[in-house]
Amino acid sequence: MNNTEERPQSPVGAHVPVAGGMATKGLAYAEKIGAETVQVFVSNPRGWATNGGDPAQDALMRERADLPVFVHAPYLINPGTPSEETAAKSITSMEHALRRSAQIGALGAVMHTGSAVSGTREEGLARARERLLPMLERLGEDVPPLLLEPMAGQGQVLCATVDDLVPYFEALDWHPNVGVCLDTAHLFAAGHDISTVEGMRQALDRFGEVVGADRLKLIHGNDSKAPCGSNKDRHENIGRGHIGAEPFAELFRHPVTAGIPITLETPGPEGPHAEDVATLKKLRAQA
Numbered sequence: 001m002n003n004t005e006e007r008p009q010s011p012v013g014a015h016v017p018v019a020g021g022m023a024t025k026g027l028a029y030a031e032k033i034g035a036e037t038v039q040v041f042v043s044n045p046r047g048w049a050t051n052g053g054d055p056a057q058d059a060l061m062r063e064r065a066d067l068p069v070f071v072h073a074p075y076l077i078n079p080g081t082p083s084e085e086t087a088a089k090s091i092t093s094m095e096h097a098l099r100r101s102a103q104i105g106a107l108g109a110v111m112h113t114g115s116a117v118s119g120t121r122e123e124g125l126a127r128a129r130e131r132l133l134p135m136l137e138r139l140g141e142d143v144p145p146l147l148l149e150p151m152a153g154q155g156q157v158l159c160a161t162v163d164d165l166v167p168y169f170e171a172l173d174w175h176p177n178v179g180v181c182l183d184t185a186h187l188f189a190a191g192h193d194i195s196t197v198e199g200m201r202q203a204l205d206r207f208g209e210v211v212g213a214d215r216l217k218l219i220h221g222n223d224s225k226a227p228c229g230s231n232k233d234r235h236e237n238i239g240r241g242h243i244g245a246e247p248f249a250e251l252f253r254h255p256v257t258a259g260i261p262i263t264l265e266t267p268g269p270e271g272p273h274a275e276d277v278a279t280l281k282k283l284r285a286q287a
C-alpha cells in the first residue's frame, strides 16, 4: 500500500493457557509463540464458579503495558435466555469477568452475544437489554468495555452477521462501554464469504458503515474447518481451513482494523500457535 500516513499496525497474539499462574505461565507461553497480545480466561470457561485471582499475578499482568490483554468470559453466559436462573448466573459471571479485567489491566471482556433459546430474536434481545443495561450502568467506567462477539449462527442466536449487531446495539441504547470482537471463523460460518481478500474487505466495509470503526476493539483471527454459511463454530489453524491465509492480509490494510489486536483461538498447543502467529506476522509485513 502506498500510504504516506502511518497506519497503526495490529499486534498479533493468541489465547494463552493460565493454569499455574496467569502471568508466570500465560506470559511465558505468549513469549514462546511470539505473541504481542493475549487473551485469557479469568475463571473456568465452562462453569459458573468465579475466581478471586492472585494479586501478585494480577500486578504482573498490569505491568505489561506493551502487551494488550483481553479477557474471554465463560461460554455459558447467555443474556437472551428465557431462564431467570441462567440469566442471574450470566450477569454475575459477566460482571466478574469485567471486574477481573479491570484488575489485570485488560482492555475488554469478550461475551458471546447469546441466544433466544426459544421464541423470537426480538424477545431475546429485549431480555438481553433488561439484563445487560442495568449491569453496564452499575459498573460505569470502573471496568473496560464489554465486547460483543457475534456467533456462528446456530439455533436462535441473537447475533451472527455484521448487520445483526445493529439491533443488538439498539437494544443496549448504543451504550458507550460496549464494543465488538469480530471472530473471522464465526463471520464465515454465519455467511460472510471472507475466503477472498475482496470478501474480507466487504465485510469490514459493512462493519464500518453500520456499526462504526470506533466500536471494534478486537479480532479473533481463526480459519474455519466448517464451510461458509454452515453455522458451525469450528476453528482451524490459519491457512488450513476454508478461509485460507491470504484474506487475513486485509486485516492489516483495512482502515476499520487499523491497530486492532488480532488474537488466535486456533488449535494448539505451542507449535501450531507459533506457526499461526508467524503466518500472520508475515502477512502483516507484506501488507
Ligand SMILES: [Zn+2]
Pocket: 149, 183, 220, 265
Ligand atoms: Zn472467538
